[in-house]
Amino acid sequence: MEQVLTLVCKLNPSQKQAEEIELVLAAFADACNYANQKVKPQITSKISIQNMDYNEIRALFGLSANLAVRACARVGANRKSAKLKDKPVKIFKPTSADYDARIFSFREKDWTVSLTLMNGREHIKIDAGNYQRGKLKGKKPTSAQLCKHRDGKYYIHIQIKNEAPEPIKSSNVIGVDFGRRDIAVTSNGDTWDGKQINDVRDKFSRVRTSLQHIATKGTRSTRRRARQILQRLSGQERRFQQWLNHNISKSIIQDALKNNAVVAIEDLTGIRERTNQKPRNKTERRRSNSWSFYQLRSFLEYKGIQFGVKVTAVPPAWTSQTCHQCLHIGLRSDKLFKCTNEACSWSGDADFNGAKNIAAIGVNLVNSPRGSNCLCCNLSKDSSGLLKAHTDPKRVQCE
Numbered sequence: 001m002e003q004v005l006t007l008v009c010k011l012n013p014s015q016k017q018a019e020e021i022e023l024v025l026a027a028f029a030d031a032c033n034y035a036n037q038k039v040k041p042q043i044t045s046k047i048s049i050q051n052m053d054y055n056e057i058r059a060l061f062g063l064s065a066n067l068a069v070r071a072c073a074r075v076g077a078n079r080k081s082a083k084l085k086d087k088p089v090k091i092f093k094p095t096s097a098d099y100d101a102r103i104f105s106f107r108e109k110d111w112t113v114s115l116t117l118m119n120g121r122e123h124i125k126i127d128a129g130n131y132q133r134g135k136l137k138g139k140k141p142t143s144a145q146l147c148k149h150r151d152g153k154y155y156i157h158i159q160i161k162n163e164a165p166e167p168i169k170s171s172n173v174i175g176v177d178f179g180r181r182d183i184a185v186t187s188n189g190d191t192w193d194g195k196q197i198n199d200v201r202d203k204f205s206r207v208r209t210s211l212q213h214i215a216t217k218g219t220r221s222t223r224r225r226a227r228q229i230l231q232r233l234s235g236q237e238r239r240f241q242q243w244l245n246h247n248i249s250k251s252i253i254q255d256a257l258k259n260n261a262v263v264a265i266e267d268l269t270g271i272r273e274r275t276n277q278k279p280r281n282k283t284e285r286r287r288s289n290s291w292s293f294y295q296l297r298s299f300l301e302y303k304g305i306q307f308g309v310k311v312t313a314v315p316p317a318w319t320s321q322t323c324h325q326c327l328h329i330g331l332r333s334d335k336l337f338k339c340t341n342e343a344c345s346w347s348g349d350a351d352f353n354g355a356k357n358i359a360a361i362g363v364n365l366v367n368s369p370r371g372s373n374c375l376c377c378n379l380s381k382d383s384s385g386l387l388k389a390h391t392d393p394k395r396v397q398c399e
Contacts, residue, residue: 003164003305007135010127011113011154017124020117021146021154025094027061027118031071032078032092034060039075041088046076064116070098094148101142106158108136113156115146126156135160150234165308171367172261175359176252176300177319177351178268178293181335184248185351187359188255192248197241204237241292249299256309263309264362265300266316266354268293314361324356 013021035053043049050072057068078089103116111133112123128136136158145157175187183194208230215226256263271293280288304311323330323339325346330339337350346353 002161003302004159004161005135005302007132007158007160009113009132009156009158011156012125012127013122013154017117017122018154020119020122021148022094023118024063024067025097025146025148027063028067028071028074028097029092029094031057031061031063031068032075035072035075036079036089036092041079044076044079044083046073049076062118064103066100066103067097067116070100074098096145096147099144099146104142104144106136106139106141106144108138113144113158115156124156162306164305167304167308167310168256168260168262169310170260170262171363172259173264173359173362173366174252174256174259174261175355175357175362176263176265177354177358178266178296179351180288180291182351183244184252184296185349185355186252186255187352187355188259189352190251190255191351192251197244200237200240204233207233242295245292245296245299249296249303252300253303253307253309256304257307261309262362262366263300263304263311264314264358264365265297265311266319266358267313268297268316310366312362312365314358314365316358319357319361320350320354322353322357324353324360 011021034057035049038056039049039052050069053072054068057063057071058065061068063071074092075089078092082089099115105114106112107114107123110123110125111128112125114121114123139160141158141160143159145159147155147157149155173187177185179185179194180198181194183192183197185191211226211230211233215223215230218226252263255261301311303309318329320337321329321332323337323341323344323346326339326341326344328339328341328344330337330341330346332338332350335350336347337353338347339345
């Protein structure tokens with residue numbers, strides 16, 4: 001099994017090369033916008049878009065043959081993703097361009113990348129750290145993405161392919177419940193408190209609000225200073241959240257390796273859209289929208305492939321309201337769950353109870369892939385590549 005890993009390396013172009021990069025990013029975005037406007041919205045096939053617009057894109061925007069092909073493929077891919085959300089593709093910005101093996105190559109001998117730009121091929125130095133050098137050593141990547149980040153610097157996102165080990169086959173399952181108060185709770189009892197990240201988010205929100213007010217209402221010198229501070233703070237919250245999710249996902253996967261277990265997670269696709277429909281105050285809406293369960297899930301999945309740990313997605317319905325011991329519907333109040341079955345009367349942490357139920361569904365899925373009357377799901381992948389759980393509409397609910 002192959003796993004594709006993306007490495008982000010900073011580019012160190014000369015002034016002339018930087019100007020060429022700007023030109024190719026602008027032309028690539030213009031070509032995508034042109035194809036998106038000219039071709040009917042319902043057409044998502046990259047081959048069909050290429051057949052209709054290839055020659056005109058080459059003539060109008062001066063892109064090389066393969067860059068024109070990549071632009072058509074970008075439009076088709078974005079349309080497929082937007083179609084799943086029932087939204088149109090609006091506009092492409094000049095922030096990235098796709099490269100394949102014919103217009104991109106990596107040279108380990110001098111740590112440069114060769115890119116086809118508007119006026120020919122350029123060899124550009126990359127600033128690679130020890131992690132990137134270790135991963136790229138001996139590799140011959142065949143695809144990459146040229147990007148301009150928010151800091152105004154240029155980066156190359158290099159895709160490398162690695163052989164992943166066969167996933168562990170086991171009937172032992174660790175269930176993982178995602179949440180905002182506790183970022184993750186496992187059926188083994190491990191908990192990662194979300195108070196720290198919530199405090200960081202609230203702090204950054206207050207600071208941004210204050211600085212944005214000064215940047216618009218203050219004096220000339222204070223406005224300039226506020227904009228400088230905002231730029232310096234940009235990305236700090238995101239990087240802290242990313243670091244935290246990397247640590248959580250690594251701990252869960254290592255625990256699964258140690259216990260020779262499969263990891264079951266809940267499929268929360270669309271939860272942000274559903275929760276935003278509920279009447280809530282501005283603070284709660286901001287906290288919900290900044291909840292990065294999608295990133296944590298993607299980290300778990302790619303680390304699972306890397307270490308040979310199977311990660312399955314299960315339907316989350318009723319997992320937080322059902323007692324994991326007797327399968328009766330109970331009462332949940334904030335972090336406390338209490339079973340209403342007098343013969344059971346179990347009470348305890350609600351997220352731990354949910355993790356136990358997720359693990360039970362995962363066990364059923366591992367032991368009986370076709371499902372059963374009460375625990376049934378099959379797996380597919382959505383456009384992002386994440387696992388997606390689909391419930392059986394004919395299933396019989398457990399009593």
